[in-house]
Each structure stands twice: as C-alpha cells, then as structure tokens.
Amino acid sequence: MLLNNKNTIKKGFTFLKSDPVMNFFINSFGDQIDPLDRFNDNYALAICNLIIEQQISFKAAITIKKKFDDLTKSLSNVEILNLDDKEIQSIGLSFRKVTYIKNILIFFENEKPNFSNLDDKEILKKLCSIKGIGPWTAEMFLLFVFHRPDIFSFGDIALINSVKINYNVDDIKEIKKISLSWKPYRSIASLLLWKSIENKFFYKKKG
Numbered sequence: 001m002l003l004n005n006k007n008t009i010k011k012g013f014t015f016l017k018s019d020p021v022m023n024f025f026i027n028s029f030g031d032q033i034d035p036l037d038r039f040n041d042n043y044a045l046a047i048c049n050l051i052i053e054q055q056i057s058f059k060a061a062i063t064i065k066k067k068f069d070d071l072t073k074s075l076s077n078v079e080i081l082n083l084d085d086k087e088i089q090s091i092g093l094s095f096r097k098v099t100y101i102k103n104i105l106i107f108f109e110n111e112k113p114n115f116s117n118l119d120d121k122e123i124l125k126k127l128c129s130i131k132g133i134g135p136w137t138a139e140m141f142l143l144f145v146f147h148r149p150d151i152f153s154f155g156d157i158a159l160i161n162s163v164k165i166n167y168n169v170d171d172i173k174e175i176k177k178i179s180l181s182w183k184p185y186r187s188i189a190s191l192l193l194w195k196s197i198e199n200k201f202f203y204k205k206k207g
Contacts, residue, residue: 020203054137140153168205
C-alpha cells in the first residue's frame with residue numbers, strides 16, 4: 001500500500017471522509033494533491049533537494065531546486081561531489097547546506113543503502129545518522145520519495161499551523177490526538193493540509 005498507487009489515495013479518501021475537515025478538503029481540492037511531485041529515483045539527490053527546502057519559503061525552494069537541477073542534471077553523484085563548494089553555493093545555498101549535501105552523497109556512495117526491506121523507523125534511524133539530516137527531512141523522504149502512506153511530521157511548521165487553523169486548536173496534545181484519527185492514512189491527510197495552507201483555503205465550521 002503506497003501513495004504512488006491511485007487505489008491507495010482512493011481508499012485514503014474514503015477513510016478520511018468521516019472527518020468533516022478532511023471531507024471538505026477532499027471535495028474542494030482532493031484531485032489536486034500530488035504525492036509524486038518530489039519523487040526522484042536517485043535517492044541521494046531526492047534528499048539533497050529536501051535539504052534545500054529546509055527553513056526557506058516554498059517559492060524560494062522551487063527557484064533554488066531548479067538551479068540545483070540545472071547545475072547537476074548531467075552529472076553523476078561522484079561528479080557532484082567533486083564540484084567546488086563555492087560553485088554549489090552560488091545557486092543560493094549556505095555553506096552549511098552544501099556540506100550537508102556532500103555528506104548525503106558520500107553516505108550513498110560509501111554505504112549504498114537498501115531501504116526496500118526496512119520499516120519506517122529503521123529508515124528514519126539510518127537517514128538521521130547522516131549529519132545534516134533530522135527527523136523532518138527523513139519524514140519527507142518517507143512520504144514523497146518512498147511513498148509511505150502513514151507519515152505525519154510534527155516538525156513541519158506549515159503542517160502544524162494548518163491543523164491549528166482548520167481545527168481551531170492550539171494544544172499539541174490535541175493535535176496529536178486528531179492526527180492519530182487519520183491512521184493509517186496520515187500522509188494523505190498531510191498532503192491535504194499542506195494544500196489548504198498553501199492556497200489559504202480553510203475549513204469553516206457551519207453554524
């Protein structure tokens with residue numbers, strides 16, 4: 001059961017529709033969510049792009065990722081590793097992010113990890129062993145690259161803010177309780193919540 005399977009999305013929608021907020025999202029823009037928009041079968045580069053996204057705006061991330069793609073599209077991972085740090089910085093990345101990107105490329109070249117037989121926790125642990133990768137980046141990898149259906153990141157500010165606005169809650173314990181009601185389709189709920197806050201299109205309780 002993976003997110004890149006349309007049947008999984010359909011089943012997720014059917015399950016989530018019992019939640020009035022999710023039902024509103026599904027009817028309003030369910031056909032617009034795309035779990036494939038960050039997929040790259042080169043896992044190292046997929047994670048590098050997630051590193052680029054860290055702590056910058058959505059629009060800035062799109063611009064810099066495009067520049068990174070232009071810089072690296074004809075290069076192997078080893079050739080990217082051999083690029084001068086300043087050349088990578090020139091597309092708008094900090095020295096620290098360039099270091100993290102090279103850490104990722106080195107890890108994949110040396111370890112050649114096989115994630116296919118690992119569960120979510122095992123993948124999170126392995127990825128977080130790389131300097132520069134924290135829980136958020138690893139969770140985004142699981143959702144957007146490995147298409148795991150039950151990922152919810154409490155470290156994603158936009159996601160948490162969307163829950164706060166749409167459900168009119170502020171307490172993190174209440175947010176955790178609400179998110180558990182979406183199991184085993186928390187990834188789909190997350191995609192809907194992101195779409196809501198990106199478009200500033202929020203649920204309003206009737207009455």
